[in-house]
Amino acid sequence: MTTTDVRPRGRWVRGVHRTLTGLHPALESVLAAVVGLLVGAVLMYIWGYDPWRAYWALLRGAFGGDYEIASSIARGVPLIFTALTFSICLRAGMFNIGAEGQMYIGAAAAVCVAYFQLPAGLHLFVGILFAAVAGAVWSLGPALLKLTRGVSEVISTIMFNWISRFLVFYLVAFVLVDPRQAQRTVRIPVSARFPILVQGTDLSYAVFMAVAFALLVYVVLWHTAVGYEVRAAGLTPTAARYGGISIKRTMLLSFALGGVAAGLAGAATTMGLPPTFAIISGLPELMNLGFDGMAVAMVGRNHPIGILFAALFFGGLNAGGRVMQFYGSNPVPLEMVRVVMGAIVLAMAIPELIRLFPALAEAGRGLARTIARRKPATEEGA
Amino acid sequence: MRKWLGLALVVMLAATPVFAGKVAVVLDVGGRGDLSFNDMGFKGTDQAADDFGLEMVEVQSATAADYLPNLRNLARTREYDLIICVGFLLGDALDQAAAEFPNQKFAIIDSVVDAPNVMSIVFRENEMSALVGALGAMAAAHYGYPNVGVVLGIEIPVLYHFEAGYRFGIDWGNKKYAAVTGTAKPTGLLYTYTGSFSDIALGKAATEAMLAQGAVGVYNVAGPLGIGDLEAITEFHRNKGTKSGPPYYFGVDANQDWLGKAMHALASGMKRVDTGCYTAVKAVVEGTFVGGITSLGLAEGGVGISKFIDLLEFIDFGISAGALRLEDRDETLANWAVNRGTIPAWIWRAVDELEAGILDGTILVPTADTGAEMQAIRARYTLGAP
Numbered sequence: 001m002t003t004t005d006v007r008p009r010g011r012w013v014r015g016v017h018r019t020l021t022g023l024h025p026a027l028e029s030v031l032a033a034v035v036g037l038l039v040g041a042v043l044m045y046i047w048g049y050d051p052w053r054a055y056w057a058l059l060r061g062a063f064g065g066d067y068e069i070a071s072s073i074a075r076g077v078p079l080i081f082t083a084l085t086f087s088i089c090l091r092a093g094m095f096n097i098g099a100e101g102q103m104y105i106g107a108a109a110a111v112c113v114a115y116f117q118l119p120a121g122l123h124l125f126v127g128i129l130f131a132a133v134a135g136a137v138w139s140l141g142p143a144l145l146k147l148t149r150g151v152s153e154v155i156s157t158i159m160f161n162w163i164s165r166f167l168v169f170y171l172v173a174f175v176l177v178d179p180r181q182a183q184r185t186v187r188i189p190v191s192a193r194f195p196i197l198v199q200g201t202d203l204s205y206a207v208f209m210a211v212a213f214a215l216l217v218y219v220v221l222w223h224t225a226v227g228y229e230v231r232a233a234g235l236t237p238t239a240a241r242y243g244g245i246s247i248k249r250t251m252l253l254s255f256a257l258g259g260v261a262a263g264l265a266g267a268a269t270t271m272g273l274p275p276t277f278a279i280i281s282g283l284p285e286l287m288n289l290g291f292d293g294m295a296v297a298m299v300g301r302n303h304p305i306g307i308l309f310a311a312l313f314f315g316g317l318n319a320g321g322r323v324m325q326f327y328g329s330n331p332v333p334l335e336m337v338r339v340v341m342g343a344i345v346l347a348m349a350i351p352e353l354i355r356l357f358p359a360l361a362e363a364g365r366g367l368a369r370t371i372a373r374r375k376p377a378t379e380e381g382a
Numbered sequence: 383m384r385k386w387l388g389l390a391l392v393v394m395l396a397a398t399p400v401f402a403g404k405v406a407v408v409l410d411v412g413g414r415g416d417l418s419f420n421d422m423g424f425k426g427t428d429q430a431a432d433d434f435g436l437e438m439v440e441v442q443s444a445t446a447a448d449y450l451p452n453l454r455n456l457a458r459t460r461e462y463d464l465i466i467c468v469g470f471l472l473g474d475a476l477d478q479a480a481a482e483f484p485n486q487k488f489a490i491i492d493s494v495v496d497a498p499n500v501m502s503i504v505f506r507e508n509e510m511s512a513l514v515g516a517l518g519a520m521a522a523a524h525y526g527y528p529n530v531g532v533v534l535g536i537e538i539p540v541l542y543h544f545e546a547g548y549r550f551g552i553d554w555g556n557k558k559y560a561a562v563t564g565t566a567k568p569t570g571l572l573y574t575y576t577g578s579f580s581d582i583a584l585g586k587a588a589t590e591a592m593l594a595q596g597a598v599g600v601y602n603v604a605g606p607l608g609i610g611d612l613e614a615i616t617e618f619h620r621n622k623g624t625k626s627g628p629p630y631y632f633g634v635d636a637n638q639d640w641l642g643k644a645m646h647a648l649a650s651g652m653k654r655v656d657t658g659c660y661t662a663v664k665a666v667v668e669g670t671f672v673g674g675i676t677s678l679g680l681a682e683g684g685v686g687i688s689k690f691i692d693l694l695e696f697i698d699f700g701i702s703a704g705a706l707r708l709e710d711r712d713e714t715l716a717n718w719a720v721n722r723g724t725i726p727a728w729i730w731r732a733v734d735e736l737e738a739g740i741l742d743g744t745i746l747v748p749t750a751d752t753g754a755e756m757q758a759i760r761a762r763y764t765l766g767a768p
Contacts, residue, residue, distance in 0.1 A: 285446035334442035
C-alpha cells in the first residue's frame with residue numbers, strides 16, 4: 001500500500017524539481033520573489049494588516065519616484081561590496097563569513113583621514129585606500145590560519161568578526177572619539193567625503209565606486225588567467241592542483257580581494273553616508289551590512305552583475321520598508337516589516353542555496369575534519 | 383436643567399480645539415520595549431494624540447542609516463503637523479532634515495538643534511538629581527555609611543547635568559543632616575563613568591566596587607546598566623541576609639522603583655520624556671509652537687523624584703509591557719512601602735523641602751554643560767575627594 005502511495009508522489013516531486021531547475025535563472029528569481037511576496041502577504045493578513053496596501057507602500061517607497069529610486073540605490077551600495085566579499089571567496093571554494101568584521105575595520109581606517117589635511121580629491125582617494133588596505137589586512141588573519149594550519153575559514157572569520165567588533169567599539173569610544181560629541185567618532189572632513197549625487201537623498205558618488213568594483217571583479221574572475229585559476233580551484237581543487245594551479249595562491253588572492261571589498265563597504269558607509277560621516281558608538285549604521293551582503297550574494301547568484309541587481313532589490317526593500325511603517329490608515333510596524341522582508345529574502349535565496357548544497361556539505365565536512373584533527377593532539381598531551 | 387446641560391455641552395465642544403492633524407514619532411535604533419526612554423516617548427505622544435484627537439504614527443529605525451531617510455520620508459508627505467525625534471542620536475539627521483524642510487515643524491528630545499522650525503526639548507536633570515543626592519546623603523548619614531554612589535554612562539554633556547545636580551544635592555543633604563541632628567557626618571561621593579550605555583556587566587562591576595567602599599546606594603545614570611547596578615545590590619542583600627534597607631538603588635528616566643519587585647529600589651530621578659513629547663504636540667495644537675530650546679524642570683513637571691502616584695502609573699506600564707507579572711503587583715507595592723519606611727520621615731520631609739525650594743526659586747541647583755564647568759563644580763563640591 002505505502003509503496004504505491006509514495007512512488008507517484010516521488011515522481012511528481014521529481015517532475016516539479018526538473019521543471020524548476022530547467023527554468024531560466026531570471027524566471028526562477030521572479031518565481032521565488034512571487035512565492036516570497038505571497039508568504040509575506042499571508043503573514044500580514046494573519047496579523048490583521050492589509051497586504052495589498054502594504055505592498056503598494058513598499059513599491060511606492062522603493063521605486064515611486066526619483067527620490068525613492070535614489071534612496072533605494074544608496075541603501076544597496078554597501079551591500080554590493082559585502083556581497084562581493086562573500087561571492088569572490090565562494091567562487092574560490094571558501095565560505096568567508098568575515099565581511100562584517102572587515103567592514104568595521106575598513107570604516108575605522110576611513111575615519112582616520114580626519115586627522116590630517118589634503119586637497120579634496122586626494123583626501124578622498126587616501127581614505128578609500130586606507131579602508132581597502134585595512135580590510136585586506138584584516139582578512140589575512142583567517143586566510144593565513146587556513147593556509148598554514150588548515151583552520152576552517154568559517155570558524156576563524158566568525159571569530160575575527162567578534163575581535164574586530166570589539167576592537168572598533170574600543171577605537172570609537174576611546175581613540176577616534178569626538179571630544180565634544182562622545183557618542184561618535186570625529187567626522188570625516190568635507191574634502192574626504194563622497195559628494196552627494198542626488199541632492200536631498202543619501203545617494204553619493206560611492207555608487208560609482210561600487211559599480212566599478214563589481215565590474216572589476218567580473219573582469220578579473222572571468223577574463224583573466226588568475227580569475228580562471230581562482231574559479232577552477234573553487235570548482236574542483238584536486239583537478240586544479242593537478243593542472244598546476246597553486247591553491248594557496250588563489251585562496252590568498254580571493255581572501256585579499258574580498259577584504260578590499262569589505263573595507264570599501266566601510267568607506268562607503270562612513271565617507272559616503274550623510275548626515276553624520278562618522279561612526280556612531282555601537283556601530284548602529286554598520287551593524288549587519290556584512291551578513292545582509294551574504295543574502296544579496298545568494299539572490300545575485302554569486303555573480304558580480306547579478307549582485308548589482310540584487311543589491312538594488314535589497315535597497316528597494318529597505319527603503320520601501322521604511323515607508324510601510326507610516327503609509328495608509330493601518331501601517332505595518334517595523335517588526336512585521338522585517339518579518340515580511342525575511343520571508344521574501346529567504347525565498348529569493350533558496351534556489352542558489354540548493355545549488356550550493358554540495359559545497360555547503362563540503363564546508364561542513366571540513367569543519368568536522370578540523371575538530372577531529374584536534375583529538376590526536378589532546379591524546380598526545382595526555 | 384436639560385438646557386444647562388446642552389449649553390455645557392456646546393461650551394465643551396467649542397472649547398475642544400478642532401484640529402484633525404497628524405503627528406509622527408521617530409525612534410532611534412534602541413526602539414520600543416526599553417520600558418524607559420523610547421517607550422515613554424511613544425506613551426507621551428500617544429496620550430497627546432488621544433487628548434487632541436490626532437492621528438499618530440510611529441516610525442522605528444532599523445539602523446542609524448535610517449534616521450535621515452525616515453525624517454525625509456515623513457517630511458516629504460507634507461501631511462504631518464509635527465515630527466518628534468526621540469533621542470539625541472537623531473540630532474545630526476534632524477539638523478540636516480530641518481534645513482531641507484524649513485516649513486515642517488520638528489521637535490527633538492534631549493538634543494539642541496539650532497533651527498527656527500525645531501523645538502529642542504531638554505530637561506533640567508540637575509534638579510531631580512539634586513533631590514536624589516540629598517536623599518542619599520541623609521540616608522547614608524542616618525545609617526552610618528560613609529558614601530553614596532552614582533554609575534554613569536558615556537561622558538557627554540547631558541550626563542554632566544546629572545552629576546552636577548547630584549553633587550549639589552549631597553552637599554545640601556550633608557548640611558541639612560548637620561542642622562537637624564546637630565552632628566556633622568558628611569557623606570562622600572563615589573562616581574564612575576563606565577563609557578557605555580549598553581554593557582550591563584560594567585554597571586554591576588562599578589556598583590560592586592562602590593558597595594565595597596560603603597555606598598548607601600547607587601544612582602543609575604546609564605540607562606540599561608541599572609539592571610546590573612540593581613543585580614549587584616540584590617546580591618549584596620542576599621549575602622547579608624537582609625530584605626530591605628540600605629544599600630538602595632536609585633532609578634533614572636522612567637520610574638524604576640518597581641524593578642526587582644521594589645525590594646531595593648528606593649526612588650527614581652524621573653525624566654519625563656512623555657511630558658516632553660506631550661508638550662511639543664500641545665504647542666502645535668494650540669499654535670504656540672516656536673523653534674528654540676524648551677527647558678523642562680521640576681516646575682514644568684518635566685523631571686521629579688518618584689512618588690507613590692508615579693509608582694502606580696509605571697507599575698501598570700511594566701505589567702502592560704510584560705516586564706512585571708500582574709500577580710506580583712500587590713507584593714511590589716508592599717515591598718516599596720516597607721523599603722520607603724526604612725528612611726525616617728524627617729528625611730522625606732527634608733527632600734520635600736528641597737523640592738519646594740527649587741520650585742519657588744529660592745534654591746538654585748547648579749549645572750554643567752562643558753568639561754570645564756564640570757571641573758569647577760567638582761572642585762566646589764569635593765565630597766570627600768582630596
